[in-house]
Amino acid sequence: MDNERDDIIMMEDENGNPVEMIALEMLDYEEKTYVLMQTTDETDENSYIFEYEEEDDDAILTPVEDDNLVDKLFELFIKKMDMDSEEEEEE
Numbered sequence: 001m002d003n004e005r006d007d008i009i010m011m012e013d014e015n016g017n018p019v020e021m022i023a024l025e026m027l028d029y030e031e032k033t034y035v036l037m038q039t040t041d042e043t044d045e046n047s048y049i050f051e052y053e054e055e056d057d058d059a060i061l062t063p064v065e066d067d068n069l070v071d072k073l074f075e076l077f078i079k080k081m082d083m084d085s086e087e088e089e090e091e
Contacts, residue, residue, distance in 0.1 A: 008040060011061070025077050026052065035061065036077045049073050 009021045020040040024047070027034055033052040038044075049070055050061040064070050 009037070009061075021048070025081055027073075027076055027080055029073060029076060034064065034073050034077075036074075037061075047074070047077075049077075 007022055009023065011019050011021050013019050021037045022040060023035050023037050025036045027036075035050050035052045037048045037050060038046070039048075049064045051064055053060045053062070064073065
C-alpha cells in the first residue's frame with residue numbers, strides 16, 4: 001500500500017533536519033498571504049504560521065517571527081476555520 005500523500009510539504013527545521021508539514025489553511029491579511037501549517041508528527045501539537053509568496057512559479061514560505069502578528073493571525077485562522085466549519089454544517 002502506498003502511504004505517500006501529495007499534500008505533504010518537506011521543510012527543514014532550524015537545525016536542518018527534514019520535517020513533513022501539512023498546510024491547514026491560508027488567508028490574506030494586510031496585503032500578504034499566510035499559511036497555517038502543522039507537522040505530520042502526531043506528538044507535535046503546535047501549529048506554525050508562514051508568510052506565503054510566489055516567485056517564478058515557486059512557493060516561498062517564511063516563518064512569521066513577530067509574536068504580536070502571530071497571535072493576530074492565529075486568531076484570524078481560528079475564526080476562518082470556525083466559519084468554514086459552520087458553512088459545511090449548513091449544507
